[in-house]
Structures are given as C-alpha cells and as structure tokens.
Amino acid sequence: MSIEVRKLSKVFADGHRAVQDVSFELLEGEMTAFLGPSGGGKTTMLRMIAGLETPSSGEIYLSGRRVDHLPPQERQIGFVFQNYALFKHMNVFENIAFGLRVQRRNSAYIRERVTELLRRVDLKGLEQRLPDQLSGGQRQRVALARALATEPRLLLLDEPFAAIDAQLRKELRAWVRNLQKEMGITSIFVTHDQQEALEIADRIVVFKQGQVEQLGTPQEVYNSPQTPFVAGFVGEINRYQTGVKNGFTDLGVLKFPIKHQEGRKVIVVIRPEDVSLVPWSAQEDIQAMVLQTTFLGEFFKVDLELADLIRITAHVPKSQGIGLHPKDRVALQIKAYRTFDSSGQLETAVELTRKAVQGESMFPVGEAV
C-alpha cells in the first residue's frame, strides 16, 4: 500500500508543535526508516498514520484513499509498539489470534493462521506462555506476529529493536527485513540508529524537530545530504564553519572553491572516510601531523592537525593505520566535501577533488621525508 502525507501537523494540547507541515510519499512494498533525534516527532508521525493521534491539520492517504478521519480500527494497519504492548493476560497463541478473533474468523482458520505465524517468527512450542514468561526478543516476535496476523496493508514499527541487546538486534532486523521482503508489505520503522536505517531501509526519512530534513534512499541520504544536520546524523563528519574569501573557503589549507558571495558564512562538511592519507610527495597535498590514532575494529580513526591548527579526523584502513603514531607527519587528500550556506542550504554538491590513491604506494607514511 502506498502512503502519502500532505502538510501534516500536530500541535499538542500544551501548544507543543511535535510535527510541522510534513509532506512525503512512500511507495508500495518498500521499507522506510524514520530516522531522527529524540523528540523529533517520529512516534507522533507514526501514531497519526495509525490513527492513534488526530492530526491538527493535513491529510493522510493510504493507496490514494484519504484515511485521516477514519478510526484506527478501519485502517488495516499493523503496529508494533516500542514496548510491545502485548496483552498480559493472554498467552502467546491468544495474543497472536486477537485480531482474528475480533474479525470472528472460524477457529480452524485461526488455528492454522496462528500456527503458520508461530512458525514464521520461530516461536513454536511457546504458545501457552504468558508474555512475562518470555524474553525481550521473544516478546518482540510475538508483537510482530500479532501485527501480521490480520494481513495488514501497512506495517508500522516504533523502535522495534530498541530494547534488545546488540547481537540479537542484528539478527532480528535482518530477519524482519527478510520477512518484510518475502511478504511484500509496505513498512515504516522508527529508529534512532543510523546504522540500522542504512542497513535495512529502502528509503530514509530524516526528521528534525517535527520537520522532514531529507527523504531519500540510504545512498542518497549518506552521499548527498541536503543539510549539515543530515550529514552529521547519518554518518560522521568533520564540520567547519567559515567564511568566503576570494571565491574560496577561508579555511587555511582546506581551500575549496565556492560560488557564494564574498564574506558570507558557510559550513564545510567532510566525511572522515573521504580524507585519505597519501605519501608525502605531491606539492598540492595538504600536510598534516598525527595527533592520535584509535583502533575501531574495521578501520582506524586518525585525528590530525593541519597547518593553522585546524583539526580533521580521517578513517583509514587497518593496514595503513597500524603504522601511524602520534607526531607522524603525513599528507592528505580530500576526496569529497560539501559546503552549505549558514542557513543550512546546500551550496556546493559533492566534488571529487582527486581520484583516490590506491595500492601500497601510499604506505608507509613515515616521518617527514
């Protein structure tokens, strides 16, 4: 089921504007992540789509049909609550069967459907358990099975993996992703976790203070953030606030051409992985000194100091990072950067200043040559 939201706003009774003028369209069969900081309005958005909260203004369409006046019972939506909200007095079987019993399906059908779902969520044999006799991950799966039982056309998941430990979390989200693809059900899930969003979403909607900052595929959001906020929230960045001088950013050695008016404030954003360390040779390379290296498993995080005391963080491959020590002098290349004007509007798109230098020629990077 496709879903369209037009100019949706929610003002709570206390005057707080939790969602402001939000519009977007999501496609049939896709998995969308609502990503954003705490208090950004993600839950409120989800609850309005489900009908648990009445919008103050705006419209919601599911498959082209306007639904914002319909009660939640009539929207054919599945909802997995952050705290699961299982029926505490019902066992696992009855929890999953609830929606079907409400629909007055015959008991043979219910038995068959619940058994099928139990198999899918891998909970066979636990039918008779009460919710408080289950582990967090098991409860989560019961909540999911319960939401899926009535074959909803849209599945909403509010931070479904938040209360689960890292290992199980990874398994569960891969598993939910597979299930979602298999069933082809349009889904939205809320998360704080950019990694989670990048990993399993077809599209990401980034919320900030009740507004949509950006909507796009994980690659679009990561590679072409439209605001400094998105750049910083999805992935890591080096962020510089500076001015324009003679058509270039006024950042000492980090000199990038910029079309903006002279003297205006701009924000320059560089991802650590777009900073590469190269052998100390080429004239135009930027010289730097290593301050600190941190081993982060798959890569090294290297904090560097450039001329004019500007600092920058680079992510370098393990093989390279292992040979680096504080006070080492290196040269670096900026593979890509983005500039925004001070109101946060994108000023210059990603630019490849130079091809990445490949191979062992860039190693070792030792003392000054």
Place this chain on the structure above:
Amino acid sequence: MREQPLFRRRYDLSKMVMGSVVIGYVLLLILLPIGQLVHSTFGQGWSGFQRALLNPSALFSMKLTITLALLTAVINTVAGTISAYVLVRYPLPGKKILNAMVDLPFAIPTAVSGLMLLVMFGPKSILGGALQAKGIEVVYAPPGIVLAMIFVTFPFVIRSVQPILEDMGVEMIEAAKILGAGRWQIFFRVVLPTILPGILSGFTLTFSRALAEFGSVVMVAGNIPFKTQTAAVFIYGEIESGSLNNAGTVSLILLIFSFLLLFYQNYLLNRQRYGWWQRLLAKAGMGRKEKNSEFENWAI
C-alpha cells in the same frame, strides 16, 4: 552472613522481641478470643450448637444477611467497577475531589451513615414519603439494609480496581484498537480480564464487610425478627437477652464465612495479578520462599 558473635546476638535479640510482639499480638487479640468463643459456644456440646443453629430466627437472620450481603456485593461490584473506570479514564472536571470523596464511607462512623439514610428515607422526608405513598418500604425493611450495606462498602471495589486500571495504561487498549477491536470488544476482551482480579477481590471484601455490618443497619432497619434482623443484630439481641449460646453459634458461622473469604482472598486472588489461574494450575507446591522485601536478618 557475618560470623561476628556481637552482631549475631543483637540480631537475635531484636528477632526475639519483634517476633514475640507480632506473635503475641495475634495470639492475644485474635486467636485467644476466637478460641474462647468456640469454647463457650460448645459449652453445651454439639447438640446445643445444633439447636441454636436451627433456631428459626437465627436461621432467618443468617439467610437474610447472606442474601442481602450478596446482593450488595453484586451491586457495588458493578457500580464500583464503572466508577473506577470513569475515575481513571475520563477527564472529568473536579475528578480529584470526587476521588477523595470515595473514601468518605470509611471515614464516617457507621451509626452516622445509618442515621443519614434514616433521615433521608424516613417517612418524614420528602423522598421517604413519596416512596411510602407508592407502597415501597425502605426504612425498617430489607431495602434499607441493602442501602446501608451499599453505602458502607462502596469504596472497596473502586479502591481495588482503580490501581490496576491506572497501572494498565493505554497501550494494550491502543494495540487492541489497531487490531480492529471496537469499544465493547476492548472492554470484554482486554480491560475486563485485566482488572478481573481486582473486581473479584473487591467483591470479596464488600461481601465480608456487608456480612458484618451492624451500626448502620440497626439504625436504618431496626431489629425486627423475621423481617430486618440481620445476623450481627441477632447476635447483639441474644447477648442482651443473655443467650450466649445462640449468639456464639451465629458468630461462629459468620467467623467461618470470614475465614473462607479471607483464604480465598489471600491464596487465590493475591497470588498473581495476571494469569493467576494458569499459574495456580501449573504450580505444584507452595513452599515458603523468601520475598525480596524481606530482610535476611532482622536488622530493622
């Protein structure tokens, strides 16, 4: 545990003192009087007990009390559950005051409660007069007894259902809504089963309290044998006329009821809030286990 004898002795002393206070209290105030009552009642043997029990006015008073107390419990369970629901779920103006007023029947001396009902429904009041004109007797009749019992026991169901409802929150209800359940389905499938333990517990409390009610009942309904004489009133009357045997017999019957209800209350209802019936079936024995609210030592 520490092996320092000094500490051990201090704990032992406090254990002895506190233990004997509790045990002595129970013994002196509860067990001894009950034993004495049993002893006195059976002073004339089993046949005396039987005779007193089968005495028509005693039988009538017990039947009347149990019937009216049951009726009261049913009425207050329904009314109390609805009241609790409204108090928790609906944004009423002046809810705090209303909520505080629920406890009034506990605070007012029962004789005063009875008097209030008496002046309200007595033949001299407008309401009482109107009812009497239609041939409906309230005071000095069973309806008056029920009114008194209802008034005195009103808070029980509300106060046992209310916390469960508050604790329940709205998530389960929202989940049910999204799954398509309408208002009544939500009530019967979700809300009612959740608060049922509270309702049953309130019912038991109401019933046992109504069984025992004396002050307000005697005010409103007087002491008319075979009409308004409840068990408690009967006991009082028999004592006044010096018939300890009859009084003791009916008292013992009331006591047995109380014990049964108490047992039911403690061992069936309070064991677990949710799913107590399933757990009860699953549980084999009930060994003494330390609760996490208990101290390991008697360290205060």
